[in-house]
């Protein structure tokens with residue numbers, strides 16, 4: 001099994017306007033072999049739980065993890081496989097669906113800001129404010145004059161978060177169109193998975209190219225040093241899990257958490 005010291009660099013979206021999903025192989029594994037990957041993931045999950053404990057103990061910063069992906073891209077699977085081992089007290093998971101109720105009576109970032117993790121916690125977004133430049137753009141749910149301003153608004157919002165000690169890291173789980181068909185078929189054939197399938201998914205599949213174009217734009221315009229995008233080749237689930245775990249470790253280690261000092265000098269305390 002190859003080492004993966006540079007995955008965070010290899011998978012980060014850089015290059016601005018030149019970036020193109022078409023240049024990325026969704027089945028790629030960046031020289032990493034499957035052999036030994038399970039053990040590696042297990043080790044990574046243990047490391048993540050230690051880092052999460054430090055973040056929680058320190059309670060000075062938060063980590064916001066944005067997960068995006070086309071239907072069947074593996075968002076749920078990533079959450080259950082990579083976040084396993086973390087203390088539930090320190091993690092929040094927020095799924096973003098079609099806005100309803102009070103959400104429709106506010107600006108699009110209102111519900112998002114409200115779900116940002118508190119200091120000491122890791123917040124996972126299963127979909128996010130990026131839907132407001134993805135599904136909303138593909139289906140013309142608001143005019144172009146409205147959605148086209150959102151890239152800058154999102155960058156401003158994420159910069160504000162990072163300036164207020166909320167670190168932001170964003171993953172696109174990128175599967176190929178064939179792989180999506182395979183997963184849809186598996187969902188239909190398996191009673192334990194068919195509940196996840198909706199006919200809307202088939203309809204959305206018809207907009208594949210428009211989604212890729214919308215993703216390209218979001219990735220080009222909104223991958224910033226303070227809130228980087230990573231594109232994870234996600235056809236192979238073992239690689240997807242490994243890559244996300246490695247990048248989360250890289251991100252949390254970069255935060256250099258410190259345990260707070262004990263509240264007072266405790267050396268004189270004696271126990272009977």
Ligand code: AMP
Nearest residue numbers: 096097098099127128131132135136141
């Ligand atoms: P799922 O993640 O499969 O439960 O589906 C949630 C659905 O909600 C997806 O089809 C998303 O595209 C949709 N959705 C999420 N956010 C928005 C939004 N801001 N506007 C419209 N649709 C959204």
Ligand code: MG
Nearest residue numbers: 071072196201
């Ligand atoms: Mg779905």
